[in-house]
Amino acid sequence: MAILYELHPNNPQQRSIDQIVTALKKGAVMLYPTDTVYAIGCDLQVKSAVEKVRRIKQMSNDKPLTFLCSSLSNIAQYATVSDRAYRIMKHLIPGPYTFLLPATKQVPKLVMSPKRKTTGIRVPDRLLCQELLKSLGNPLVSTSAHIPDEEGEYPTMYVEKALLFDALENQVDIIIDNSIDPGFKVSTILDFTTDEPEVVRQGLGWQEVENWLNVV
Numbered sequence: 350m351a352i353l354y355e356l357h358p359n360n361p362q363q364r365s366i367d368q369i370v371t372a373l374k375k376g377a378v379m380l381y382p383t384d385t386v387y388a389i390g391c392d393l394q395v396k397s398a399v400e401k402v403r404r405i406k407q408m409s410n411d412k413p414l415t416f417l418c419s420s421l422s423n424i425a426q427y428a429t430v431s432d433r434a435y436r437i438m439k440h441l442i443p444g445p446y447t448f449l450l451p452a453t454k455q456v457p458k459l460v461m462s463p464k465r466k467t468t469g470i471r472v473p474d475r476l477l478c479q480e481l482l483k484s485l486g487n488p489l490v491s492t493s494a495h496i497p498d499e500e501g502e503y504p505t506m507y508v509e510k511a512l513l514f515d516a517l518e519n520q521v522d523i524i525i526d527n528s529i530d531p532g533f534k535v536s537t538i539l540d541f542t543t544d545e546p547e548v549v550r551q552g553l554g555w556q557e558v559e560n561w562l563n564v565v
Contacts, residue, residue: 351380351517351524358527361477369523370484378402379523380514383417384475385445385536385553386493387513389521390417393488399459405520406492413462415447415469417489419482424448424470427455427488434541440561443474445553449540460490467542477527493535508533 352372354365369379373392378401380389389405391398393416402414418424421439428450430438438448452461452468461468471491473479482489496508496516514524537558538549546562548555 353524356527377522380521381525384473388491389494390490414460442472445536447536447538
């Protein structure tokens with residue numbers, strides 16, 4: 350049974366943040382709200398926790414996992430950012446955007462795409478996520494949390510928070526509730542692994558992306 354933390358959306362209690370971070374460093378997996386959807390996540394640096402996230406989502410090791418960084422400078426530790434990518438990204442973050450970038454040696458192999466040696470990174474526009482990242486000192490794994498249907502698929506549709514909690518409370522170690530209903534719209538994905546940026550998926554914030562791609 351997961352431990353439930355009820356945090357204020359605009360002023361999350363530091364004591365609770367510290368308790369959550371301590372558990373994450375020991376390998377805990379959490380269900381937590383981001384600026385897009387509720388996500389299943391853990392400390393990027395804890396291999397056993399990353400493996401548990403994969404088991405929960407039934408993801409094979411050749412499927413890359415997205416993770417959250419606190420800032421653009423933090424991204425540069427984990428990915429190679431071209432000049433053009435930097436100019437575009439600095440106008441978009443923080444926000445609902447996932448950037449596909451060439452991974453550095455700081456990215457665990459269990460997280461990156463094994464064939465392309467790339468990684469997906471986000472900088473969330475959510476105070477809770479930023480406070481967790483600040484206290485943890487490491488990126489957070491972030492993979493969307495959905496209730497599987499009868500065929501084991503994970504449809505990208507709205508799920509009531511209570512149903513999501515009930516479905517995952519015996520699979521995760523921590524559940525964070527900040528009184529905000531989960532979103533159902535995913536992030537926009539931008540691929541910066543080639544010379545010309547490519548939009549892989551149109552999600553939240555797509556119009557902003559389109560504007561900057563035409564300018565920068």
